[in-house]
Amino acid sequence: MLFPNPLRRLAAALALALGASAVPAMAAPASGDAPVRIVVGFAAGGALDIFARALAEKLRVSLDTPVLVENRPGASARLALENVKRAPPDGKTVLISPAPPFTIFPLTYKRLAYDPDKDLVPVAYLADVPLVASASVNQPYRTMPEYLAWVKRNPDKGGVGLVTLGGSIHFGVLSLSKSIGVPLLPTAYRGAVMMLTDEIGGTLPLGIDAVGGQMELYRAGKIRFLGVTGTRRSALLPDVPTLAEAGAPGFETASGWYSAFVPAGTPPATVARIEKALLDAVKDPVVRDKMSALGMEMNGKPGDALRKLIQAQRMQWGPVVAASGFTASE
Structure with a gap:
């Protein structure tokens, strides 16, 4: 099937990104310490993978330790979450996740292999995806x-x-x-x-x-x-109204987001250190500009704010999902 030129260029760009992002985000450890793993639930080359690699470069300096990005695609990011859930709670494993495994999936799946409120600790709300x-x-x-x-x-x-x-x-x-x-x-x-x-x-x-x-x-x-989507206009498209502004309600909490989590049991001091490093990273102008080109707006809110956001969005969607009768399957 022949696509219009812009679509061909988009496909070519994605192919190029796939090749480039196969390179590890970091060189091998020099200090002898185990590297920090940033786990993402999608294949190399996508927007989340590129974001994770940009964060890895900043965390390498701020945490003074090697940082690697590990891609574990599959099951709509649930495989990555389950991998992090099983990891030692030592601050060496960080999940960067989209919203659905924490906000929508608990409402649509009859059974999950994880408890979104008990198995992971919210660390930082990093970016919005309008x-x-x-x-x-x-x-x-x-x-x-x-x-x-x-x-x-x-x-x-x-x-x-x-x-x-x-x-x-x-x-x-x-x-x-x-x-x-x-x-x-x-x-x-x-x-x-x-x-x-x-x-x-x-x-x-x-x-x-x-x-x-x-x-x-x-x-x-x-x-x-x-x-x-969302409750405010996107900085990426300041002249485009929100759907609610334009008379189409229902999408106020529909924007995507990416946030960081660590395994339950991770010491609070360790969580706080990772939180600060991540929040500093998303404030960096280089990261902000790079991710803006991929349609992300850096946010930068602490773990407590992320926890409240997850609960609020789950409560928002609960009645809608229940009324729809929709259930997810593998």
Whole structure:
């Protein structure tokens, strides 16, 4: 299948990143101490892997110890979490995780191999990953209010593209559907490239995915941005309203995030040391600029704030997930 030029360039860039990121983030230990492992649940080359490697370079200096990135992809990041859960609580293993294993999965999976509240200690809330609703420039609507008016006139065309069922975007679409009284259908794709291909081709009226994966097509004039998730406008897209601002509620807590955790039982002083090192790292201008290009906004909040965020988001999504009847399976 031949993709438009921006999509081919995106695929080429990802392939290049995959090759480059196969290089370890650090050289072998020189001090004799065991290195710190940063464990991520996705393959090398993706945005989270690149973020972890940027953090590793900063932690090597601030912790004065070798730091390695270990990729353990599979099971929507649960394999990585389970690996960290089993690690010794000595401060030598750090998980960098997206939100779903802590906020959504406890609501959608009947059984998990970990307890999100007992098996890991929240260390730091590191970065936000804004998501944006987009549509082809050839669609008759230019704004979210115009899209909502259009889909109310065309309720049989209520498909909304996303890359994963059972995530916050899925349940945000269901919330919006209830709010506007139109049967919107969350439509899952194998990846963002396939979703955006259908979007540009006009067969998908609306898609929602991370900002970073859509920016090249947006700059090329292939798609329009109609609204971002969250409660405030993204610094990456200051002229694009939030979906709530644009009359599409349900996505206020749908933005993605990346945060750090360590195994339960890690001494508080060790947790505090890692927390400080991570918060200092995400404040670094080099890290902020590098990750901004990949669609991330550095946050930098301590572990206590992360713990409260997880509980609040789980409470937010609980009734929506229950009403949907959705359950996740392997």
